[in-house]
Amino acid sequence: MTHLPPPSPDAAPRGRPEAPLPPQESASRALVRVAPGEALMRTRMKGRLFFAAAGFGLLFTAVGLKLTDATVLDPAASRIATAPRSAPVVEPPVARAEITDRNGEVLAVTVRGTALYARPAQIDDPRAVADQLVRILPHLERDRLIQRLSPPRQFAYIDRFITPRQEQAINDLGILGLHFETAERRTYPRGRDAAHVLGVVDVDGVGIAGVEKWFDERLRVSRAPLRLSIDIRIQRELREALEWAIDRFSGIGGAAIMMDVHTAEVLGMVSLPDFAASDLAHAPAEQRFNRAVTGVYEPGSTFKLLTSAMALDLGTVQLHSGFDASRPIRIGRHTINDFRGKNRWLALPEIIAYSSNLATAHMAMTVGPTRHREFIGRMGLLQRLSVELPEAAVPLAPSQRNWRDVNTMTIGFGHGISVTPLHVITATSALANGGILRPPTVIAQPEGVERQGVRVISERTSEQMRRLMRVAVTDGSARSSESPGYFIGGKTGTAQKLNDRGVYIENRRISAFVGAFPMNAPRYSMYIMVDEPKPRADTGGFATAGVVAAPTARRVLERTAPILGMVPEIERQQQIQATIALPLQPGRPAAVPRVQPAAQSTPAPRPAPTLAPRTAVPPPGFEPSQAPLRRTDAGDGVAMPRLVIHGMSPESGRAAR
Template sequence: MGFLFLYGGVALKALFATILAPMAPLPNQVGAIIPDIPHPDPKALAGSGFVLPNIQRATITDRNGQPLALSLPVVQVYANPMEIIEPEDVAKQLHSILPNLNIPETIRRLKQKKQFVYLARNIAPVDELAINNLGIPGIYFENGEQRHYPLGTLAAQILGAVDIDNHGIAGVEKYFNQRLLSDRTPLRLSLDARVQAAMRDELNEAKTRFRAIGASAILMDVHTGEIIAMISLPDYDANNFAHASDDARFNRAVTGMYEPGSTFKLQTAAMALQLGVAHPWDQFSTTPIKVGRFKISDLKTDHFAPWLALPSVMAFSSNPASAHIALDVGRERQHDWLKNMGFLDRVPVELPEAGRPIVPSLKNWGETTVMTVGFGHGVAESPLAIVRGTATTGNGGYLVTPTLLARDHLNDDVVMAEEEKGPHLISTHNADLLRRILRLVVTKGIGKKAESPGYLVGGKTGTAEKIGAHGGYLKHVNITAFTGMFPMNAPRYALYVMLDAPQGTAETHGWTTAGWIAAPTFSKIVTRVAPMLGLFPVPPEKAQQLDDQLALALTPPVPPGVRRPLGPGNDPGAAAVNRLAAKHTPHHAH
């Protein structure tokens, strides 16, 4: 009787626990992610009662620890049809728990002469418990995980995606696939989710207002190369990669190649100064250059003098004058400069989608190419390549390597070892001079709408006609861009903004050039994100003092002792222009 009483008690308890009143497990017992601890330290949870989920792929976070991609525990339901007695009844029972289950298809699978068929993938652990409670022989479970991107569209093209087997197939997920599978420590990116979201809002507003077909923006630390934000529009919900359009998946920041337009004049000025070919006081002709049936001229010339000093060439963005500077540098030195600056190769960054620039071969790099490249045509570069080149003038002349991985510092003064800075391609003196020229573009040149009060921005506009699908330039269809830095007294960040094929408005008086479209977008982004980066506007009095220190005359005086400054009657590029003009003049005109 005693043993009967004991066994009866056990049976009664089992009856209540399994059939009459089963208790649902706690969230941590079915493998739910512990809030705010993407991959907790087992030692830290010892004795807490938590059960770690069986997650294999590491979490990806922004620089501040905000999860951007994480894996959630899920279960796959499969069956052995050879053990299923009544397929129709089983399908109906499963459908009562999984309402999205296709009953006819499930019945078909359960009637197959196989020993293994999947019935449902990625179900929640609570649904696993409910199905298990049905007690159906032949139904089994397989533990797994599903990648989730909690911020949706934020940095979708950067994060990429994983396939059904949890292997990276695009973006950071693909580039760091082995790292994410072998090390559960969260992968910390250089992105700042707050800045990324704010920049996307401003860029999307500009894209909508100007009815552009696409847009891109990049914010980079000029000292470390860390990419703080990278936007490409249109974008998509990262959780819906498989159904996103090709246009939305296309990362315009690293895969798209665009003629840089006048943003490339920064490189023309930089190489001329660094090679000692030109000086701030040298002057260059703005007279249109005719080469056969083509003409190199400026869009507006009513405020141009026949000759402009180098700072004025940049401030007013003269194409013929830039072509003369490039000719003074010459074919070999121009090609070598662009090669050393990384413009002839793929920009090194942790994204498999990063493309190669479109540039002529050296054998086709003639004097006409020298001139057109001098003002940003004839080559196609990624936005990341342009912002990298801009950063070189703001950090003392070092070519940094862009990266999506966070460094150890957070918004404090950066002290880097010399070997970490990259090649020193521009002298400190010339880098400071270029910094002052870029500030001049905003204070007195065509980039005035990029000004952000108190932040001392500087930069360069760039407008280039788009090339059609069948070749040839499309009239009045432009790529408008602005590349710059802030604050110019001590640059911390380089910012590039581009809109693809914007349309003019009453506000822009119908113009679709960078000064009217990209420059004001640049200003709005700086004003909004700078405080997030720990930068605050300086008072007007202090700003004026700093501006006075950065001041540079549009036409600097010739220093004493300079015997033959470049200018009227002493321009090496003029000889090349005359030679080209003669070469392309019809025979009967001689």
């Protein structure tokens, strides 16, 4: 078998004739022949690619130019920084608004915390749990806590407000059945300051006393702070001065008030003993009792200012008028007398300076019981005051049917009627401010807005009363209240207290002072009262208002006047004093002769009406003296009459609602 060599790569297939081959060309110059239709398609594809590339080039060029403008030529704020973010979670407002003083000082605020409560059904060993809790919360009582943690109780609060550290310590115990919830607590940053005015709330945040109770709904509905008229700086000075007087004379308590005479805003109100508002549950009743608005007391000789204003305004007396104070007044088995009296006829300024019961009783009778009671009612002394404190008491006074001559005489000098200290200072403010009585308020009033009031005496009577109040300080029993340059005026009052049988008790008294300053242009009034002061050797064995309340008033004046923006007028002292001075025995004004027509005959003079024995006319031979008489009494010149007025409170000073 013959083996044939392999065919050449260029050889034609076997069995076919060989075709002539084209001339050979070099491999480097070989050409690819394309059909005419395929070449057209390739041309079109190249055009499309060119346009696509040009489009993308223009797009990227535009983007590059925009980036260059935004980042280099005119940089713009980052949208990430300015993009709106999700609002932070805001806690809901507390359930009770703040209370502030007139200057914005926070007096009461609600803070959030944690409350601890238990599900006794989930607690296996109440005694062991109680032992653990008492170590963390030592104020809890173990036995009572065991009861609250034991069935059949289903739910029990353990503590309404705990600190974060206590919460963490309890949580670390890992006790099943103890749970936490968000709680609120009312706190009083100033402690005892203005506690009786602020009042308190209960464990559920509901007001139960003071402003907290009066404005309970407003404090829960509105978030705006409640702004009081109280100035916490004045409040602190009042409290310190009153505490000093109580400690000095071993009193059982006292009250002090300062008021704006033109708006009746209470700038400070103190009742001692007081309490910490955050600890009311542990405060005894004596501390919770508000002597300034709840306690009613016989005002004593401070009421002689009202009797004088009444008689002057009704025209039954003049400044130069006077009354016989040489003989006691006997009513049945009872006698009215003076304490170290002058035993002579006294002019009106002397009646106030020497605090004569006898002359004041005669003066009250020139008006009579009917008009006397009407005047006392007009001064707001027969009804509850409309102050924003729910504890305000109703005065104790005889009814209209039982108001007789004896009541007019004794009430004229402050016995037989019981009112609150707030009543006394409110009425005195009206005597000093021009004769307008305004209801007292503990809410700050808008600046420059005049409060509504009722005219109770004329401006002329008010001007005369300012002079009389000044005389009581310069020449009377209130001279210990004098502070040079401040021109304070006022009246002291000492009243004995009653026992359960309605009889006055020896050595149990109320010593008070009420006044205003400066007397040439009154702006503020004050009331100071010490309950049951004890005599001291350095006061001559006296505990009357002249040695107890009057010096305290001076202490208050000198500490609060600078706070109120007042400075003593030392350089103009004599000049100012001359404008408000009043002689103790003013002379009768000279009568202006009446000129009669020549054609008429002069009519016979009418006989002057006699008021004997309570005459306001000086006795024959009386010569007014311009020199002040020597003061002989150490107190306020008051002797307590042994009179029991039926229908009165069995004990002066007790609360009356």
